[in-house]
Amino acid sequence: MSLRHALLGLLSERPASGYDLLKLFDTSLATVWPATQSQIYTELTKLADAGLITVAAEGPRGRKEYALTEQGMAELRHWLTETAPQRNTRSDILLRVFFLGVLTPGQARAYLTELVEMSAQGEESLRHLAESIDWDDDNLSTYGRIVLEYGLRFNAMRRDWAEWAAGQIT
Amino acid sequence: MSLRHALLGLLSERPASGYDLLKLFDTSLATVWPATQSQIYTELTKLADAGLITVAAEGPRGRKEYALTEQGMAELRHWLTETAPQRNTRSDILLRVFFLGVLTPGQARAYLTELVEMSAQGEESLRHLAESIDWDDDNLSTYGRIVLEYGLRFNAMRRDWAEWAAGQIT
DNA sequence: GAAGTCATGTAACGGGTTACATGATTTG
DNA sequence: CAAATCATGTAACCCGTTACATGACTTC
Structure with missing residues (x-):
């Protein structure tokens, strides 16, 4: 369930579209938490449905700029402070x-x-x-x-x- | 697709049942490649169907002891020598x-x-x-x-x- | 004979990957 | 006006997790 938190984390810095986020993943998170285009778009829809993010602005070509809601920020903080990271990674x-x-x-x-x-x-x-x-x-x-x-x-x-x-x- | 190779690898040492393998996973591979009971049993069936392992002996309580076939050993060697390990792990x-x-x-x-x-x-x-x-x-x-x-x-x-x-x- | 261990199998669900599908806008 | 880039969405498939289900044998 960390993809959603990765998205919330990126959106905590500044609003962004799915397309923007895809690039942020490729440039900054690629080595730590890779994500595909299809995954990002579907997760964004779920996050919006859950009220953790909202469409703050719309642009050309159907661009939807998402922003974190208060609820989303709370969830991000909760994840960071209250849930234990799991140590085991497959290698x-x-x-x-x-x-x-x-x-x-x-x-x-x-x-x-x-x-x-x-x-x-x-x-x-x-x-x-x-x-x-x-x-x-x-x-x-x-x-x-x-x-x-x-x-x-x-x-x-x-x-x-x-x-x-x-x-x-x- | 590494679970199958983990199983082939363990069976390259000695024949074992699903139950034995489950324990081997828990004791030796747990930190590197965890696997659940359900996963192991289903994968063993697939490996047997594919001819990479065979039921070498049967024991009490429906115990099936699997052994590596020549084909299985070839696949294990192929994996070790010809395929590139992938560097990126999620953290x-x-x-x-x-x-x-x-x-x-x-x-x-x-x-x-x-x-x-x-x-x-x-x-x-x-x-x-x-x-x-x-x-x-x-x-x-x-x-x-x-x-x-x-x-x-x-x-x-x-x-x-x-x-x-x-x-x-x- | 009860409890523990040995032993196998399957079904539902969630997350990740690949591939397909479409179209608008910008730039040279 | 062609090519590149921006932009989103969906479907099929594989792998892993959790849970359910069953029963045989061994040990105390």
Whole structure:
């Protein structure tokens, strides 16, 4: 049920249309919470029906600009303060590691080396991202930077780990 | 589509029933790829229909022990060597960080401190897990240890990051 | 013989992905 | 006026979760 909260969160900054939100997802939330166009539009309709957002303005081409209602803001705060985040996330990448034993040691090492590569690239592209963004002083920027720092540290950790793991295979 | 590969992977070690697999999931794969009982049983039926596994033996109470077929092993190897793992995983925890700006600085700091706590506990319980397991010399153990090391490093990284992030909030 | 464990299966529902479908407005 | 972009909506399908349902065997 987090998509709805992601939408509420983005709308808490400023009103936006489905189209705007789709782009915000692709640019800022993509790595943390990807969402598709169809998903966003259907969820926006549900949120409006539930009274958590409203159509604040209409524009050309049927554009509907949504804004957060008081109720929506309350729900967002409730989610942030009263509900526990869940720790378990599925990881395709780690699942494979469990079963590397069915491969030859060389192949297993190759997989881990690929992960080193992937993590290094991830770090690299986050650095580029950090430079390309013109960080405003708004909330999304402040906390966006903190999330980005997480990404940097995460990739560095994974790179080191994969390097170590590759060395473990004899 | 990774549940099927998780099942194939576990069956590559030794034959097992749905019931056995359910427990293996709960004990060894829970943090990386959780699965429910209903999911496991339905997927096993599909895998058997597809010829990737077969009922190798039947036991009391309708117990069906499944074993990997050659085809199943081929599919497992194919998955491990030829298909790219996908990097993006959704994170409830990080999504919240983006929107901490709607809370007071104190509340935001409280959330991050909670994450410090959660990560420290995660690390702790992984240490206990490591001690409680009697590590065999089989493949699952070798690579299981590597995955566990990942968990330790991950939690340590997240703890440090959350501590740092809490300090960023003025 | 009661309680616990072993053992399997199915149905309803919710969220996410892919694909289809349409059309208005702006820009070169 | 053609191409690009803006803009929304819906349908089919897959995967995962929760809940329901049933019964055989073992242990105390």
